[in-house]
Amino acid sequence: MIAANDPNIRSWVDIPENSDFPIQNLPFGVFKTAQLSPRVGVAIGDHIVDLKTLHVLGYMENLPFEQSDFHSASLNKIINRGKKATRELRNRLSKLLRSDVPDLKNKEHHVNQVLVKMSDAQMLLPVEIGDYTDFYSSIEHARNVGMMFRDPENALLPNWKHLPVGYHGRSSSIAVSGVDFHRPKGQTLPAGAAEPVFGPSRLLDFELEMAFITYPGKPLGQSISTEEAENYIFGMTLFNDWSARDIQKWEYVPLGPFLAKNFISTMSPWVVTLDALEPFKVQGPEQDPAVLPYLQYEGMKNYNIDLQVAIAPEGKQPTTICNSNFRYMYWNQSQQLAHHTINGCNIRGGDVMASGTISGKEPGSYGSMLELSWQGTKTIALADGDERKFLQDGDTVIVTGQASNGQTRIGFGEAKAKILPALS
Ligand code: CA
Numbered sequence: 001m002i003a004a005n006d007p008n009i010r011s012w013v014d015i016p017e018n019s020d021f022p023i024q025n026l027p028f029g030v031f032k033t034a035q036l037s038p039r040v041g042v043a044i045g046d047h048i049v050d051l052k053t054l055h056v057l058g059y060m061e062n063l064p065f066e067q068s069d070f071h072s073a074s075l076n077k078i079i080n081r082g083k084k085a086t087r088e089l090r091n092r093l094s095k096l097l098r099s100d101v102p103d104l105k106n107k108e109h110h111v112n113q114v115l116v117k118m119s120d121a122q123m124l125l126p127v128e129i130g131d132y133t134d135f136y137s138s139i140e141h142a143r144n145v146g147m148m149f150r151d152p153e154n155a156l157l158p159n160w161k162h163l164p165v166g167y168h169g170r171s172s173s174i175a176v177s178g179v180d181f182h183r184p185k186g187q188t189l190p191a192g193a194a195e196p197v198f199g200p201s202r203l204l205d206f207e208l209e210m211a212f213i214t215y216p217g218k219p220l221g222q223s224i225s226t227e228e229a230e231n232y233i234f235g236m237t238l239f240n241d242w243s244a245r246d247i248q249k250w251e252y253v254p255l256g257p258f259l260a261k262n263f264i265s266t267m268s269p270w271v272v273t274l275d276a277l278e279p280f281k282v283q284g285p286e287q288d289p290a291v292l293p294y295l296q297y298e299g300m301k302n303y304n305i306d307l308q309v310a311i312a313p314e315g316k317q318p319t320t321i322c323n324s325n326f327r328y329m330y331w332n333q334s335q336q337l338a339h340h341t342i343n344g345c346n347i348r349g350g351d352v353m354a355s356g357t358i359s360g361k362e363p364g365s366y367g368s369m370l371e372l373s374w375q376g377t378k379t380i381a382l383a384d385g386d387e388r389k390f391l392q393d394g395d396t397v398i399v400t401g402q403a404s405n406g407q408t409r410i411g412f413g414e415a416k417a418k419i420l421p422a423l424s
Pocket of ligand 1: 134207209241356357
């Protein structure tokens, strides 16, 4: 067992009940405050541990990191040190924060310097993202979309069960939780029309996804096997891959989504390490037909992560409209990474690979408005008598997630953003 995952450890830092950030989590993020320049931190309870200051005070001795790795506006430098190094770092932090280790706990003047209240901090995008890939790995989502957009009798295309379908997205428009955005404009083809029109998207949607962030991979030309894949994955975040369905429907043939999906994607600020997720592994769905040898894998590669989506109309309380789980993923992350590199494509530290919309079997677990409203044929009820088919201006969409195993529960925080009216 990874030392920091011991469910019996308690911290001397006060941690509210049901916090996403018990000592067994210790996710990494980047923050700044009115006084502090951007730097790397780790979440615990309602606080952030300032790793740059911790290094300055001498608590990072004999670890393969330099002060500049932590005094940085992204996690890329620590990610580029590799899995062994980040595992040692998390284990050290766990030790410094546990209640039966006095080293930091008893030095009040140091504690006051390294613990920052989350409410005083602004979270930044955790990684400088070189490349962003979006998969399409939930069978329920692929089936639902195939039924609506193409053919209910042949909802899954012939390749779907043989390879994890994906496309290269755009990294420049990935934003951290809290960055609001204007409704996108574009071309759409109204029903029955022969010519397209231009204007604000009328069918704006969220996509409930998770993303994984990579360590540096192998040189161009080499591949990462399913067996090796977890050594190349640093951690995971929540991810909302906002989509304009009317723009998508008109533009996506034959090369796939383009402007319907690259206007913004929202990422949660805390990267939960794959190490911290180890106790929450579960078996994935059975794959039938059998996959080709390079996609076969052994052991449990899925994770039990409950996921929720809530909508809060302007000035109103949020209503949860979707409860899903990451374990529904047909293709796991190790298969995704093995497939991505099987042709020799290289990956870099800080690349982001998203899961694709995560839908379950039940309608209440569908991970997009497109599916929840079944292409606008059903209405979704919100609190206070509000209802939606797609998203309206002023709506805030909040994605949350928690991994649990009955003994320990760790959370991902939230990926949240508000839709502002289209710019004129
Ligand atoms: Ca997507």
